[in-house]
Amino acid sequence: MTKSQKPRLSRKQKERRQLLRSLFYTAGITGVALLGYLPVVGQWAKRLRPPGALVEKEFLSSCIKCGQCVQVCPVEAIKLADIEEGFGIGSPYIDARKQACDFSCDGLQCVLACPTGSLTHDIDYPAQTNMGVARLDKPKICLAMLGQGFKGKTRSDESAGKKYKGILRFEEISRWDPVLLADQEFDVEICDLCVRLCPIEIRANQCDAGKPPGGDQSQCPPRAIKLVEYENDGVKGMKPEILDGCVGCGVCEMVCPTNEPAIVIDINEDRGIGKNEWKPDASMIKAVKELGKGEGS
Amino acid sequence: MSAFVESVKVLFGAAPARPDKSKFSEETKAMHATKKFDPERIQAIHDELAEAKKLPQKWRRRRWATLIVINLLFVFSYWLDISVLEGALTASRFVGFHMADLNSALQVMLAYKVIVLNLVIGTITVFIMWWLLGGRTFCSWVCPYHLVAEWAESLHLYLVDKGWAKDHPFDRRTRTWFWFIFVILALVTGYTVYETISPTGILSRALIYGPGLALIWVALLLLFEIFYSRRAWCRYGCPIGLTYGLVGAISPFKVQYHLVDCLHEGECRKVCMVPHVLDTVIKGKANNLDVDIGADCTRCGRCVEVCPTESLTFTFKGIGDKL
Numbered sequence: 314m315t316k317s318q319k320p321r322l323s324r325k326q327k328e329r330r331q332l333l334r335s336l337f338y339t340a341g342i343t344g345v346a347l348l349g350y351l352p353v354v355g356q357w358a359k360r361l362r363p364p365g366a367l368v369e370k371e372f373l374s375s376c377i378k379c380g381q382c383v384q385v386c387p388v389e390a391i392k393l394a395d396i397e398e399g400f401g402i403g404s405p406y407i408d409a410r411k412q413a414c415d416f417s418c419d420g421l422q423c424v425l426a427c428p429t430g431s432l433t434h435d436i437d438y439p440a441q442t443n444m445g446v447a448r449l450d451k452p453k454i455c456l457a458m459l460g461q462g463f464k465g466k467t468r469s470d471e472s473a474g475k476k477y478k479g480i481l482r483f484e485e486i487s488r489w490d491p492v493l494l495a496d497q498e499f500d501v502e503i504c505d506l507c508v509r510l511c512p513i514e515i516r517a518n519q520c521d522a523g524k525p526p527g528g529d530q531s532q533c534p535p536r537a538i539k540l541v542e543y544e545n546d547g548v549k550g551m552k553p554e555i556l557d558g559c560v561g562c563g564v565c566e567m568v569c570p571t572n573e574p575a576i577v578i579d580i581n582e583d584r585g586i587g588k589n590e591w592k593p594d595a596s597m598i599k600a601v602k603e604l605g606k607g608e609g610s
Numbered sequence: 611m612s613a614f615v616e617s618v619k620v621l622f623g624a625a626p627a628r629p630d631k632s633k634f635s636e637e638t639k640a641m642h643a644t645k646k647f648d649p650e651r652i653q654a655i656h657d658e659l660a661e662a663k664k665l666p667q668k669w670r671r672r673r674w675a676t677l678i679v680i681n682l683l684f685v686f687s688y689w690l691d692i693s694v695l696e697g698a699l700t701a702s703r704f705v706g707f708h709m710a711d712l713n714s715a716l717q718v719m720l721a722y723k724v725i726v727l728n729l730v731i732g733t734i735t736v737f738i739m740w741w742l743l744g745g746r747t748f749c750s751w752v753c754p755y756h757l758v759a760e761w762a763e764s765l766h767l768y769l770v771d772k773g774w775a776k777d778h779p780f781d782r783r784t785r786t787w788f789w790f791i792f793v794i795l796a797l798v799t800g801y802t803v804y805e806t807i808s809p810t811g812i813l814s815r816a817l818i819y820g821p822g823l824a825l826i827w828v829a830l831l832l833l834f835e836i837f838y839s840r841r842a843w844c845r846y847g848c849p850i851g852l853t854y855g856l857v858g859a860i861s862p863f864k865v866q867y868h869l870v871d872c873l874h875e876g877e878c879r880k881v882c883m884v885p886h887v888l889d890t891v892i893k894g895k896a897n898n899l900d901v902d903i904g905a906d907c908t909r910c911g912r913c914v915e916v917c918p919t920e921s922l923t924f925t926f927k928g929i930g931d932k933l
Contacts, residue, residue, distance in 0.1 A: 335781035335846070342807065342847060343791055345827075349806035350799070374800045375722035377714050377729075378811055379701035380819055384688050393815060396824035400801040403700070403815055428701045428708055429718055430726035 349399030358398055360406035361563060361580050363391050364414060364442040365424040365432035369582040375431040378403030382423035382432060388480050388491050390414045391423060407444075409563025409578050414444075416512045416562060417482035417491055419526060440513060440534030443584040445561025447507075447538065447576055449553055455575035456504035457540055460550035463504035466495055467570040479567055481510065494568060503551050505540055507565035507576050513537035513558050534558050538565065613897075614859065617904035621855045623783030626889035629897045638898055641869055652873060655918045665881065669911025676751050684818050699752070699814035700805070701732060708732035712740070712857065713850040714811065717804050720796040737857060743909075745858020749844065749851050750883075750910035754817065755809040755828070759844055762832045763883075766840050778839045780846040782886065789849040809843065810850055841883055851908075859905035862927035865914060867891055867901040872921040878913035888913065891921070 322330070352358065353373065363382050366372045382405050383391045390412045391405045398404070405423075407414055416439035424432040436442060452458050468477040482491040499506065508514055513534050516526050520533035535558035543552035553565075553576060561581060566574045620626055634642070683695045684702070696703045700714040710732030719725050740748055749756050769775035792804040805811055809831055812824040835842045844851060867890055874893040879885045887904040890896050902925070913922045 331779060332781055334778060335784045338780055338842070338846065339784055339787050339791070342788065343795075346792070346795075346803050346807045349803065350801070353801070370800065371722065374802065375718055375724070376802075377701040377710065377718050378802070378805050378815070379697040379714075380815060381697040381701065381703065383819060384696050393819050395822040396806070396812070396827060400803060400806055402806050402824060403698075403811060426696075426703075428697075428703075428710060428726075428728045428732055429722070430724070430728070434726070 349396075349402065352397060352399035353401060358394075358401075359580050359582070360394065360398075360401070360404075361409055361444055361561070361578055362584075363405050363407060363423045363432055364416075364421050364439070364444060364560075364562075365427075365434075365436050366444070366584060367431060367433060368584065372431055373401055373404060375429045376404045377429050377431070379428065380405065381426040381428060385418070385422040385426045386414075387417045387422070388412060388415055388482070407563060409566045410574055411567075412479045413563035413567040415481050415491070415564050419532075438532050438534070439516070439562070440532070440558060440560060442560045442562070443581055444563075445578040445581040445584075446559050447553075447555045447561065447565050448579050449555075449575060450577040451571070451573060451575045452552070454571045454573070455550075455553065456570065457551040457553060458543060458545075458575075460548055461504060462500075462502045463506065463570055464500045466498060467506060467568055468495055481564070481568075503540065504570065505551070506568045506570060507553050508538050508540055510564055510568045511538050512562060512564055513560060517558070613902065617902075617906075618856075618859050620886055620889075621852065621859065621905040622786045623781065626886055629890075629895050631894075634897050635899075638869065638896065641899060642894055642896075647873060652875075655873070655875070659877070659918065665877075666915040669915045673751055673910060674757065677754070677757050680752050681754050681814070681817055684814065688818050698811065698818055699754075700811050701729075707735060709736050709739075711810075711850070712736055713853040714802070714805065714808075716853065717792070717796045717802040720793060721800050721802050723800075740854055740857045741861050742863065744861045744863035744907075745854045745856070745905065746851060746908040747858070747863070748854045749848075750908040753810050753850070754813040756844060756908075758813070758828075758832060759835060759841060762835045763841050766836045769836065770840075775837050780839060780842065782846060784846040785848065785852050788847055789852045792849050804849060808850070810848075844883060851906075855905045858907065858909075863909065864925050864927065865903040865907055865909060865911075866923055866925040867896065867903060868921050868923070869896045869899050869901070870921075871919045872896075873919055875918065877916045877918065878922055881912040881916050883908060883910065883912075 362369070362372060367375060378393070380393050380403070383389075383393060390407050392408060394401045394404050394406055396402050419439070421436065421439065421442070424434060424436060427434075449455060456463055468479065477495040479494045480491040481494050483497070501509075514537055516532060516534055517536050519526055520530070526532045536556045537558035537560070538556060539554055540551040541554050543550050561578045563578045565576045566578050569576050616627055631639070684698060687693055687695045694705060699711055701708075701710045703709065708728050708731045710729055712733060715729055715733040718729065766775060766777070770777060795801075795803040807827060809828045812828055816822060816825055831843050872891060874891065876891070878891060879888045882888050884906045887907045890901045890903075903922075909924070911924070914924060
């Protein structure tokens with residue numbers, strides 16, 4: 314036997330090495346898993362969550378990362394987070410500028426699909442959600458503020474030949490057939506896309522016209538956004554004013570025709586059960602039901 | 611009862627206990643004592659094995675087909691909108707019925723500390739399903755990581771054969787430590803910490819919703835298994851395996867060992883992913899004529915198909931071994 318050969322390890326030595334190796338393995342894997350806390354505690358990516366999401370901390374605790382909410386969304390607004398979001402891996406979020414939630418499904422399908430109550434089952438209507446609130450981020454480029462109209466297709470500016478793929482369910486269109494936003498022609502004297510396409514405003518308008526969505530007065534929400542007259546340095550324009558009814562769905566951010574959206578959503582991480590002030594007004598519900606009866610007879 | 615305790619102990623990582631020969635039944639003792647081997651028959655088996663070159667693949671083919679079909683069912687339910695199996699392996703709906711992976715459900719319950727009815731329904735459904743089907747059956751028949759790890763294992767064995775890699779086994783209790791670590795982390799931090807690194811969840815979501823950076827983590831695990839330690843994740847790491855192992859401990863569906871037919875060739879132990887459960891097939895160790903294989907067994911059927919004497923079979927307790 315030559316001396317260069319490794320000395321044979323005794324059984325005890327082997328066992329000790331194996332135990333040490335196992336401890337390193339355990340520490341390593343646990344360490345990698347715990348690294349997932351960094352993006353969460355550091356808030357590396359603040360995300361707009363789907364309708365009905367619990368307060369951020371509880372939302373991440375309760376989400377089982379299955380993506381059932383992704384699957385039922387008719388406009389495919391919901392995406393799942395990747396590993397760079399740490400403990401948030403596999404949790405659903407909405408990138409409003411790419412594809413906002415337009416409440417196409419009416420009945421909050423994502424909420425119904427959620428198996429863990431991470432999207433709370435305590436809400437029934439779009440207006441009860443509380444994802445965030447819109448804010449006029451860049452008033453200097455807002456067409457309405459500049460007193461300008463808008464003609465043509467919005468978001469056609471999308472970089473180099475790539476057609477914008479965002480979809481919206483416009484009025485009188487089946488919820489399962491939303492159409493491309495980039496195919497819609499607009500011609501307005503003062504740009505009011507954020508108001509006219511707001512899903513909450515659309516519902517409120519339907520209610521005012523005596524035709525609440527689905528004939529259900531409890532779907533009649535308070536107003537979310539309106540244009541008010543505004544004058545600055547002699548320029549007469551209109552200013553988008555955000556009202557109490559705004560739920561932060563992100564449609565205004567999505568449809569805003571400027572290169573960078575003039576209006577954006579401030580994410581509300583404290584959303585959650587009990588945070589939604591709006592309740593369907595019982596007296597209104599009764600009134601409309603009677604109205605319906607009157608029409609029917 | 612003692613067989614159950616032993617099975618759970620081995621599941622948690624204990625070495626298989628030395629059987630107490632004084633407690634063997636008379637007929638078992640007799641069988642061990644009088645067992646005579648027919649050299650001609652053994653030679654014939656060896657010749658046959660040498661000639662066949664490749665081991666039988668009957669159950670492996672069925673298993674891979676099942677695993678692939680189930681995962682594709684998830685994929686196509688979303689892609690083609692056929693709504694048969696919606697969601698991912700962590701939680702889903704099978705034609706409308708809630709299903710929740712037991713380990714993911716456990717993590718969520720511990721982290722969130724509120725349990726909604728749908729999750730309870732999903733968890734119970736899945737518990738009953740895997741109780742009937744054998745617990746860790748989930749691992750070898752459904753888990754997508756198991757399949758890629760099986761391919762990585764072949765590569766690892768090839769490298770070892772060529773002398774280019776060496777297997778570094780870990781202490782099997784490591785998986786139990788992991789299980790408790792992730793239970794405690796979920797409870798204390800309030801986050802489903804394990805999901806961050808779960809290759810099962812990551813792969814399932816990648817298949818259904820498209821690939822992402824998380825696949826790099828899965829690739830690293832596979833490289834670790836190919837070059838350093840055989841089946842390191844499934845054997846020593848994965849808490850999901852332990853959770854389903856606990857279900858398997860009380861499951862009526864098992865692999866059963868029959869002492870009468872066994873020639874103690876050891877083919878089964880070579881192919882087994884969890885060979886400690888096959889300790890009983892070693893000459894003189896079986897404490898009964900028929901012995902149930904323990905909880906950690908994934909019911910993959912490799913031992914069943916490679917045994918040249920059919921000494922290992924699938925059994926459903928109460929119905930007999932009609933399978």
